[in-house]
Amino acid sequence: MKFSEPRNSQHYCEVKRTIAGQIYEARNMHFGVSAVYYNTTLDTYTGQGYNFDAGMLMDLKNLSLSISAKNIIPALKVQYNNGQSETLPLQMAYGAKYKWGEFNILGQLKTSGSAHNLLKSAGVTYTPSFAKFFELSGGYKETS
Secondary structure, three states: OOOOOOOOOOOEEEEEEEEEEEEEEOOOEEEEEEEEEEEEEEOOEEEEEEEEEEEEEEEOOOEEEEEEEEOOOOOOEEEEOOOOEEEOOOEEEEEEEEEEOOEEEEEEEEEEOOOOOOEEEEEEEEOOOOOOOOOEEEEEEOOO
């Protein structure tokens, strides 16, 4: 018995490869960068491109602050085999973590693209001192 694929089926595959490293570390400050390669296939169309990301983390006594930027070079685009191209949107994320006893209080603000829609996330984790292998967490995340 022979099976064939439906006539209108589409194949989709997205591959993202990253190489990253920490470029600077001070007592409580860390900076890093990464190079990112994108390869996307949708049916008979294939796109390839690359861009760069960067981030910073600052650790204080009970407080950690971070900022990260994805696709920081706007001139770099994903080029498709049909002659089209796509600009990858700049994505910014600002995060904070406050350690309060056995609790971590987490927050994040995120923007993406030219509209700069602000997405908010918040969470709490609890790790009891008598059972470090156990963690309870909950949170809220806006998606659009």
